[in-house]
Amino acid sequence: MLKYEIIPVTPFQQNCTLFWCDETKKAAVVDPGGDLEKIIAAIENHELTLEKVLLTHAHIDHVGATKALSKQYNVVIEGPHKEDQFWIDLIEEQKQRFGFSYAESFTPNRFLEQGNTVSFGNITLEVYFCPGHTPGHVIFFHRESKLAQVGDVLFQGSIGRTDFPKGDHRTLIHSIRNNLFKLGDDVRFIPGHGPMSTFGIERLTNPYVSDQAVGINR
Numbered sequence: 053m054l055k056y057e058i059i060p061v062t063p064f065q066q067n068c069t070l071f072w073c074d075e076t077k078k079a080a081v082v083d084p085g086g087d088l089e090k091i092i093a094a095i096e097n098h099e100l101t102l103e104k105v106l107l108t109h110a111h112i113d114h115v116g117a118t119k120a121l122s123k124q125y126n127v128v129i130e131g132p133h134k135e136d137q138f139w140i141d142l143i144e145e146q147k148q149r150f151g152f153s154y155a156e157s158f159t160p161n162r163f164l165e166q167g168n169t170v171s172f173g174n175i176t177l178e179v180y181f182c183p184g185h186t187p188g189h190v191i192f193f194h195r196e197s198k199l200a201q202v203g204d205v206l207f208q209g210s211i212g213r214t215d216f217p218k219g220d221h222r223t224l225i226h227s228i229r230n231n232l233f234k235l236g237d238d239v240r241f242i243p244g245h246g247p248m249s250t251f252g253i254e255r256l257t258n259p260y261v262s263d264q265a266v267g268i269n270r
Contacts, residue, residue: 054175054197058242059094061087062152064113069201069242072100073173080172082106082192082201083114083244084121086152091121103172107131108203109189110139111216112146112155114244119156128161130170133181136188137163138218164190166231180231184224185212193235200251204244206232208253211260212244228261 053074061068062085070091072079079100084091095102102125105118109132122129139146140157147155164170166181170192177192182205189212191202204212206228214221232241237252255262 054194054199055098056199056242057094057098059087059090061085061090062113062116065245066113067242067244067246070094070098070100071172071175071177071201072098073175076173077101078103078173078175080104080106080170081121083108083203084117085113086116086154088117088120088124088154091117092124102127104170105129106170106177106192107160108191108201108205108244109186110136110143111186111204112143112150112152114203115140115143115158116147116152116155119158120154122158129158130162131160131164131179132186132190133165133183133188134163135183135218136186138188139186163188180235182224182227182231184214184220184222184227186216187218187220189227191232193239198236198239200232200235200239200241202232202241202243206241206254206258206261207243207245208247208249209258211258225261225266229266 057070059068066085069082143157164179168179170177185204193200239251
């Protein structure tokens with residue numbers, strides 16, 4: 053069974069997520085943006101063995117502690133999609149702009165694409181390519197639990213920004229409507245910031261991407 057703990061990190065209160073397999077106690081951390089000591093404390097509190105770091109995209113509030121965490125536990129880094137190499141190359145610029153003095157550049161062991169899976173313990177997550185907020189954004193979906201970690205693609209009542217370099221509003225809407233919502237209205241999701249919601253609620257009420265907002269009558 054998949055278990056999880058949401059760990060808000062950095063001044064941006066980014067939802068770093070600790071996922072683990074309840075049967076094997078093997079774990080993965082999604083988007084370790086910072087506050088490494090909080091992430092380590094959660095891993096130790098649940099007596100877990102970290103197997104890998106997973107990244108939805110390469111904005112610094114999501115990846116700032118990636119290198120440090122992977123070195124601490126000697127684990128691989130998987131994700132994001134190769135199109136986010138653009139943002140990985142800008143780590144030094146991002147850290148100076150936002151004051152993330154601890155952030156280090158890194159090289160993913162594996163870039164991810166639509167249709168890939170990632171595993172830890174007895175848990176397998178499906179990977180969906182969802183560009184728009186960044187060009188190489190991916191999300192992770194656990195079908196058995198109907199739970200997704202969507203990074204900055206979709207939020208409760210909002211969507212990801214597209215005014216950053218290589219962001220694209222139309223692409224983001226397409227990603228949400230064609231990759232996320234098709235997973236099912238009853239899927240709960242953990243966003244990159246803020247509270248959880250379901251795809252069904254956002255499809256009904258989200259002012260940016262609901263059926264009504266895109267001109268679809270249900």
